[in-house]
Amino acid sequence: EAGVAQSPRYKIIEKRQSVAFWCNPISGHATLYWYQQILGQGPKLLIQFQNNGVVDDSQLPKDRFSAERLKGVDSTLKIQPAKLEDSAVYLCASSPLLGDSYNEQFFGPGTRLTVL
Amino acid sequence: DQQVKQNSPSLSVQEGRISILNCDYTNSMFDYFLWYKKYPAEGPTFLISISSIKDKNEDGRFTVFLNKSAKHLSLHIVPSQPGDSAVYFCAASPRGGWNTDKLIFGTGTRLQVFP
Numbered sequence A: 001e002a003g004v005a006q007s008p009r010y011k012i013i014e015k016r017q018s019v020a021f022w023c024n025p026i027s028g029h030a031t032l033y034w035y036q037q038i039l040g041q042g043p044k045l046l047i048q049f050q051n052n053g054v055v056d057d058s059q060l061p062k063d064r065f066s067a068e069r070l071k072g073v074d075s076t077l078k079i080q081p082a083k084l085e086d087s088a089v090y091l092c093a094s095s096p097l098l099g100d101s102y103n104e105q106f107f108g109p110g111t112r113l114t115v116l
Numbered sequence B: 001d002q003q004v005k006q007n008s009p010s011l012s013v014q015e016g017r018i019s020i021l022n023c024d025y026t027n028s029m030f031d032y033f034l035w036y037k038k039y040p041a042e043g044p045t046f047l048i049s050i051s052s053i054k055d056k057n058e059d060g061r062f063t064v065f066l067n068k069s070a071k072h073l074s075l076h077i078v079p080s081q082p083g084d085s086a087v088y089f090c091a092a093s094p095r096g097g098w099n100t101d102k103l104i105f106g107t108g109t110r111l112q113v114f115p
Helices: none
Strands: A005-007 A010-013 A017-024 A031-037 A042-050 A055-056 A063-066 A075-081 A090-096 A113-114 B012-015 B019-025 B029-040 B043-052 B058-061 B062-067 B074-077 B086-094 B109-114
Touching: A005 A090, A017 A090, A017 A113, A017 B012, A031 A075, A042 A075, A075 A090, A075 B074, A075 B086, A090 B086, B019 B029, B019 B086, B019 B109, B029 B062, B043 B058, B043 B074, B074 B086
Parallel strands: A010 A113, B012 B109
Antiparallel strands: A005 A017, A017 A075, A031 A042, A031 A090, A042 A055, A063 A075, A090 A113, B019 B074, B029 B043, B029 B086, B058 B062, B062 B074, B086 B109
């Protein structure tokens, strides 16, 4: 079974520029997550989708970050405009379903963003 | 507010010995705990988990212990192998309806197993 795919793997931009990341989850996984991992910290959830609906975006800086999962499959995360503090690894994860019992999350390799 | 804490940023252990990684949490609503392992340039991979109704879960060389009264869990790796060298993240999932699989991660512990 193919894992979670992310692109690009690396991106370097200047502050105030825009950037977009793409994620394709494991086939059949209903739930998709975007995490931000700043150097020296653990991953922090930005947004969680079930199919094409948002379950939790409470920690998404909505003034500059946006995400969509229009067809309930792949997803894009956008930052516009980027700030220096957005430098981080952006991880996408997916899990089979959302319910009362815990479902393991499968992570992609991440996109390392450097904002200069 | 760091709800899941891993106070040891790094740990160095000799091959064949036991590795013990620790994790503390503050939120009593957490009811499921997980350990993830991360190699450089890769995403975290699930290692082992434990429900709050248990105090121990074992999978091969890996055992997780949960002490709910102390809000503490630990991961034991016996025997440690060089391939275990990675960053280990503790994560917790809060109780409650539709969002039970939200994960709160600790800051990670870098384990190095030397020959």
